[in-house]
Amino acid sequence: MKINQNLAAIHGYLCGDGYISGRDKEVCIRFSNTNLTLVKDFKKRFERLCDINHKITIKKVKNKKILYCYSGTQNKIYEKLMKYEPYYTENWEIPIEFLDKQGLSLWLRAFFDSEGWLQFRPHQTRTIGVHSLNHKGLLQIRSLLKAVFGIDSIVKKRNGRNISYLGIYGKDDLTKFHKEIGFLHSEKRKKLPKIVNSYVDYTWKFPEGPIKLKNFIEHMLKKKAKPKLCRGKPIYVRFNSIKEDNLKKLSKHLYDLFKIKSKIYRCVNGHGTVYYELNIQEVESVRKMLENNLLNKSMKETLTFTNSHRS
Numbered sequence: 001m002k003i004n005q006n007l008a009a010i011h012g013y014l015c016g017d018g019y020i021s022g023r024d025k026e027v028c029i030r031f032s033n034t035n036l037t038l039v040k041d042f043k044k045r046f047e048r049l050c051d052i053n054h055k056i057t058i059k060k061v062k063n064k065k066i067l068y069c070y071s072g073t074q075n076k077i078y079e080k081l082m083k084y085e086p087y088y089t090e091n092w093e094i095p096i097e098f099l100d101k102q103g104l105s106l107w108l109r110a111f112f113d114s115e116g117w118l119q120f121r122p123h124q125t126r127t128i129g130v131h132s133l134n135h136k137g138l139l140q141i142r143s144l145l146k147a148v149f150g151i152d153s154i155v156k157k158r159n160g161r162n163i164s165y166l167g168i169y170g171k172d173d174l175t176k177f178h179k180e181i182g183f184l185h186s187e188k189r190k191k192l193p194k195i196v197n198s199y200v201d202y203t204w205k206f207p208e209g210p211i212k213l214k215n216f217i218e219h220m221l222k223k224k225a226k227p228k229l230c231r232g233k234p235i236y237v238r239f240n241s242i243k244e245d246n247l248k249k250l251s252k253h254l255y256d257l258f259k260i261k262s263k264i265y266r267c268v269n270g271h272g273t274v275y276y277e278l279n280i281q282e283v284e285s286v287r288k289m290l291e292n293n294l295l296n297k298s299m300k301e302t303l304t305f306t307n308s309h310r311s
Contacts, residue, residue, distance in 0.1 A: 003084070003098045005106055006045040011084055012107035013042050015092035015137075016114025020081060027078040032069040035185050038113050039068040050074050090133045094140055104148060105181050108141070113185045118192060126195045127271065128168040128177060135164040142166060149180045154272040169273050171199040204246045206253065214257060217250070221289070222296040228279065236281040237289065237299070240267075247278040258292050260285045 003011070014020055019030045031042040039056055047053060052074065059067045081087075084095040094107060112130060119127040132138055138155045145151040145168075153168045168177055175196050183189040207216050221239070228238045241247050247264045254260040262280045269275065280286055289295055 002100055003095065003103055005103055006048050007080065008099055008103035009045050009106040009110045010042065010049075011081065011087075011095065012110030013038070013114055014081070014087050015094075016111045018087065018114075020078070020085075020087050022078055022082070027073050027075050028071060029074070029078060029081065030069060030071040032067055033114060034065050034067055035113075035187075036068050037184060037186050038110075039070050041110075041184055043070045046070070046072055046077070049077050049080075092134055092137050094137075094144065096140075096144060101148060104144060108145075108181050109184060111141075112181065113183055113188065116183075116188070118188055118195065120191065120195050120198070122198055125271065126169065126171075126174060126198065128174065128192075130166050131158075131163050132166070133163055138164050138166040145177075149176055151176045151180070156272075167271060169271065171196065202241065202243050202246070204241075204243075204249070206249055210257065213253060217253060217257070218292075218294050220250075221294045222299075225295060225299060227299060227302055236279055237286060237295070238280075239278040240275055241278075242273075242275045244276045247276050251278060254280075258288050258294070260288050 013031050014029070017031060017033050019028065019032075021028045029046070031039060033039050036056075043054070043056060050072075052072070054070065054072060057069045057071075059069060061067050084098065086092055094104070096104065099107060112128070115132065116128060116130045119125050119129060130138070135155070135157060142153045142155045145153050151168060151173045152170070153166055153173070155164060155166045157164045168174060174192070178192050178196055183192060204220075207213055225237050225239050228236045239247070239250070244264065244266070251262045251264060254262055260280060261282055262278050262285070265277045265279065267275050267277050280289065290300055
């Protein structure tokens with residue numbers, strides 16, 4: 001028998017920021033959060049399952065934030081919820097065998113509303129993330145995001161800490177999350193569309209004709225080429241792009257127009273995002289970059305000094 005949508009969301013909230021107990025025959029089902037919208041949603045869904053009307057209480061915590069809390073003591077709902085335990089921080093599980101696609105979407109929304117966060121630095125980092133002590137639970141979320149919604153994510157343990165991390169990156173996967181799951185949390189709900197809409201087309205459009213093409217490459221390299229450092233000293237020129245095809249075209253044009261040789265490598269940053277790096281390592285090719293005025297003043301001075309020690 002499938003869980004109804006209210007129970008699915010309540011379960012997700014409880015696994016995120018909730019508490020459930022039936023010790024000494026005293027039932028307590030509680031959800032707390034600094035976002036009033038989430039607590040109101042929990043209250044609405046909880047009270048749809050039974051004919052009650054409890055108030056939301058307000059507390060001030062140490063960091064001066066306001067914490068909203070809703071508590072219920074209904075044995076009937078407690079008995080229903082305990083069929084789908086556990087709820088503890090270290091070992092909660094998604095009761096996937098009792099959820100349809102919409103129920104799973106609501107469970108994930110409630111959990112990410114409670115525990116998730118968004119990171120947005122334009123042109124650098126766009127992330128939906130969550131930390132948890134429950135590594136196995138995050139692996140389950142990763143598997144279901146992929147299998148049910150086609151959303152890729154990564155899960156890894158933090159070095160030196162008893163905590164794991166799940167991250168969702170990339171325009172396609174963030175767009176799917178926005179469409180299929182989304183947020184109820186007011187700040188997160190406003191922020192996610194801004195993140196999705198901040199993506200631009202990173203495909204480079206190389207002009208035709210040797211003069212225009214040379215000018216285009218010169219402008220691009222002067223603006224974006226960087227030195228590769230080793231023990232604080234530059235050893236070669238590097239150039240990055242999230243699209244491998246951009247660098248393949250640039251590499252071909254560099255050789256055809258200037259006889260500059262280069263190599264392309266696949267790289268992964270600390271967040272698991274894949275990008276590509278074009279390296280110009282040969283001394284003769286670096287000299288040709290200098291001779292053809294393809295580098296800015298700072299790079300010229302740096303690499304001139306370096307080449308005098310490499311030749």
